[in-house]
Amino acid sequence: MDVMEIAKTxxxxxxxxxxxxxxxxxxxxxxxxxxxxxxAHMQGRIGPPLKQPFLDVRKLFVKENIVPENAIAxxxxxxxxxxxxxxxxxxxxxxxxxxxxxxxxxxxxxxxLLLVLYLLMIPSLAMVIGGFSSGSPYATVGAQRxxxxxxxxxxxxxxxxxxxxxxxxxYSGATNVFSLATxxxxxxxGIAGPLGxxxxxxxxxxxxxxxxxxxxxxxxxxxxxxxxxxxxLTVEYSGRNLAMFYLTDGVKTVVMGSLIVALFFPYNLSPLxxxxxxxxxxxxxxFFLVKLFIVILFxxxxxxxALARLKIDQVVYTYWVPxxxxxxxxxxxxxxxxxxxxxxxxxxxxxxxxxx
Numbered sequence: 001m002d003v004m005e006i007a008k009t010x011x012x013x014x015x016x017x018x019x020x021x022x023x024x025x026x027x028x029x030x031x032x033x034x035x036x037x038x039x040a041h042m043q044g045r046i047g048p049p050l051k052q053p054f055l056d057v058r059k060l061f062v063k064e065n066i067v068p069e070n071a072i073a074x075x076x077x078x079x080x081x082x083x084x085x086x087x088x089x090x091x092x093x094x095x096x097x098x099x100x101x102x103x104x105x106x107x108x109x110x111x112x113l114l115l116v117l118y119l120l121m122i123p124s125l126a127m128v129i130g131g132f133s134s135g136s137p138y139a140t141v142g143a144q145r146x147x148x149x150x151x152x153x154x155x156x157x158x159x160x161x162x163x164x165x166x167x168x169x170x171y172s173g174a175t176n177v178f179s180l181a182t183x184x185x186x187x188x189x190g191i192a193g194p195l196g197x198x199x200x201x202x203x204x205x206x207x208x209x210x211x212x213x214x215x216x217x218x219x220x221x222x223x224x225x226x227x228x229x230x231x232x233l234t235v236e237y238s239g240r241n242l243a244m245f246y247l248t249d250g251v252k253t254v255v256m257g258s259l260i261v262a263l264f265f266p267y268n269l270s271p272l273x274x275x276x277x278x279x280x281x282x283x284x285x286x287f288f289l290v291k292l293f294i295v296i297l298f299x300x301x302x303x304x305x306a307l308a309r310l311k312i313d314q315v316v317y318t319y320w321v322p323x324x325x326x327x328x329x330x331x332x333x334x335x336x337x338x339x340x341x342x343x344x345x346x347x348x349x350x351x352x353x354x355x356x
Contacts, residue, residue: 013103016092016102017088017092017102020091020092020096020102021091023091023096023254024087024088024091024250024251024255025088025247025251027289027292028247028249028250028251028252028253028254029053029054029057029250030050030053031250031253031254031257031292031293031296032053032250032253033048033050033051033052033053033054034050034293034296035296035300035301036048036052036053037049038297038301039301039304042305043305053246053250056246057243057246057247060238060239060240060242060243060246061239061240061243063238063239063240064238064239065077065238065239065240065241066236066238068134068135068136068236069135070134070135071133071134071135071236072133072135075129075130075133076130076133076236076241077241079126079127079129079130079133079241080126080130080237080240080241080242080244080245080248081244082122082126083122083123083126083127083245083248084123084244084245084247084248084251086119086122086123086126087119087122087123087248087252087255088251089119090116090119090120090255091251091254091255091258093116093180094116094255094258094259094262095180095181095258095262095266096258096288097281097284097285097288098268098280098281098284098285098287098288100181101180101181112178112179112180112181113161113178113179113180113183114178116180116259117157117158117161120214121150121154123248123252124146124150124214125150126248127143127146127223127233128143128146128147128233129143130233130234130237130245131143131146131232131233131234134237135236136235136236138235139232139234139235139236141229141232142223142224142225142229142232142233142234143223143232143233145222145223146216146223146232146233148312148316149213149216149220149222149223149312149315149316149319152213152315152316152318152319152320153210153213153214153220153319153323155319155320155324156206156210156319156326156327157210159206159324159328159330159331160206160207160210160263160327160330161178163199163203163327163330163331163334164177164183164188164203164263165177165178166331166334166335167191167192167196167334167338168182168186168188170338171186171191183262183263183266184262184266185266187266187267188200188263188264192337193341194337195333195336195337195340196333196337196338196341197337198333199329199330199331199332199334199337200330202326202327202329202330202333203327203330203331203334204260204264205326206323206326206327206330207260207264208260208295208298208299209299209303209323210319210323211256211260211299211300212299212300212303212304213315213319214252214256215253215256215300216249217300217303217304218303218304218307218308218309219303219304219307219308219310219315220310220315220318221309222309222311222312222315225309253296253300256299257292257295257296257299258292260295260299261288261291261292261295265291265295268283268284268287269283269284270283270284
């Protein structure tokens, strides 16, 4: 590869990264506005305008950035930056709108799903470190709760990922089973039998319940419980630091929604209509945004309206016992499904419609 090709690759990666960052921030704030508006209507209120999250961020960036006297200043200021950068980085590994991930085949391609799982921990760890460094007792309690919540939901999340990778590993056409490109190319619904589809529905439900904990939303927002610990982790944050945490929350909402879409709904409409070029791109992007909205609606909005906040011990119990068992049931269903299909030579949905 000569110098010109290297320079062209760098420009494409940097330009693409900036574009994806803008996409994550804009649509993260936009979906936050939709979430707040829908939640208000469900509760019989008018609610703020859809542009309110954008106004909030603009207001925070022009406000004074206050650092508590007892805080470790450099850690306190660095934590929001680390959280936002890590969250945007995850988007670079996710297929968006029918397009392959920006870093697919560049820095990823084999284990990018595992890398995504590790990167998902960084924003939460950044908030924990920022909370501890602030010197506030409320933030310290919030940080302790956040760590307990992280430990709790990582177990069912790991079961989901391992199950998906295992099912792909025994499929003859799959390579690099921890690659999101592979998962997007071989939708799991098409290679599963009836029992496997039940298992996938169970895993999807489990991931939907994991999502509000990843985003610290009701009913799993005990680390930021306003009525108990005055917003906990971010109680001492203000100005641009609080704005970056606000942006991190918006972008992470897009990340979690896009991850669910990539794992369970990696379909595009353009092949169905025989479209190509720009019409296909536009249709696939619009369809992706619709899927993203539906996922956020069910995993964030409806849950936080329908359920009350859980105590931290209830949060841990929910993930370690019911959801972990539910994930294991989904794993067993998928394993039995493969055994039954192999023993009785039952064709998969993909084979029945002649796609292999």
